[in-house]
Amino acid sequence: MDPAAAPCVRIVYLARLREALARPHEDWPLDAGSTSVAALAAALAARGGAWSHELAAGRAVRVAVNHVMATPATVVRAGDEVAFFPPVTGG
Amino acid sequence: MPVRVQDAAFDIGAEIDALRAGDPRIGAIATFVGTVRDANDGASVATMTLEHYPGMTERALADIVAEAKGRFDIVDALVIHRVGRLVPGDAIVLVAVTGAHRGDAFAACEFVMDYLKTRAPFWKKEATPDGERWVDARASDDAAAERWRDDGADRRQAR
Numbered sequence: 283m284d285p286a287a288a289p290c291v292r293i294v295y296l297a298r299l300r301e302a303l304a305r306p307h308e309d310w311p312l313d314a315g316s317t318s319v320a321a322l323a324a325a326l327a328a329r330g331g332a333w334s335h336e337l338a339a340g341r342a343v344r345v346a347v348n349h350v351m352a353t354p355a356t357v358v359r360a361g362d363e364v365a366f367f368p369p370v371t372g373g
Numbered sequence: 374m375p376v377r378v379q380d381a382a383f384d385i386g387a388e389i390d391a392l393r394a395g396d397p398r399i400g401a402i403a404t405f406v407g408t409v410r411d412a413n414d415g416a417s418v419a420t421m422t423l424e425h426y427p428g429m430t431e432r433a434l435a436d437i438v439a440e441a442k443g444r445f446d447i448v449d450a451l452v453i454h455r456v457g458r459l460v461p462g463d464a465i466v467l468v469a470v471t472g473a474h475r476g477d478a479f480a481a482c483e484f485v486m487d488y489l490k491t492r493a494p495f496w497k498k499e500a501t502p503d504g505e506r507w508v509d510a511r512a513s514d515d516a517a518a519e520r521w522r523d524d525g526a527d528r529r530q531a532r
Contacts, residue, residue: 296426297496298507342510349429351492365426365494369510372423372454372495373407373466373486 289315289360291322296367299343302336312360319345320354322364342369375449376434378425380457383467392451393471399448403478404469405486411461413508416501423456423465426494430454437488444521445481447472452485454495484521491518 290309300306310322317325323345327337337343345352346365358364375392385406393399409421438450448471455465468485472478497508 294426296494297424297498346426346429346494349426349432365429367426367494368496368507370491370494371497371508371510372425372493373490373514 289313291358291360292363293322293326294363294365296365298368299336299366302332304332312358316357316359318354319347319352319356319358319364322358323354323366326366337366343367344369375451376431376438377453378427378430378434378456379453380455382455382464383453385464385467385469388451388453388467389469392449392469396448396471398473399471400473401475401478402469402471403475403482404467405482406464407466407486409459409461409463409465413499416499416503418461418499418501420458420460420500421463421465422458422498422500423454424496424498425454425456429494433493434489437485437492440488441470441481441485444484445470445472445477446474447477447481450481450485452489454489454493456495487514487517487521490514 289312291312292307293310294307295303295305323337327334344367345356347356347358348362385404389402389404393402409418411418434452434454438452441447441450451467451469453467459465466489468482470478470482470485472481491514498505499508
């Protein structure tokens, strides 16, 4: 990550979430340098509308941090890639 | 441990030949092929479009194959998963496992599929007469994966 750039995380949305939130990805400022998956999801849900609906507590949403499945407590740091997606349906 | 994600169809015969080539330890090859059905949840399905999360998908599949190799007495395993637009009858996924004996080959093949269903980041969207819809995850898939939570060593075949 460019040290001169403002600290942020890359957020990726997949499948139903990408469509419902109308974007494949975005950069989220992380001035504090780190947060948790749960806190990040809550901050996104606080945008209201589709965000609060899709990321509401109890919705079946999975999260991966840097391509590894995460839990609500997983730490997110500037430069990480955090993906939000529905339960998987491959195979 | 070859793992591939691709748009193109695969040739199961050629894939098995390549997986077993020149390895005289192999006495068993177990395979699973998943295909697109023409109906799901009470609606006819015209097409199925598969999307995945590039980067994570390959890693998740490689992790599943590595776990299978740790749990079962097998020689090698291959996973090919297609993405993009498929029609009923098309193959979606191939899992092929080679081993000395059939017991662990069968078990490892089923294990890889059960874990792939719940851990590999793929999503299916179906086109039905009422429009497109995302396929919901099934509780039965979680239950199938859960079966393997016990220590894998318990499931090894006695020889």
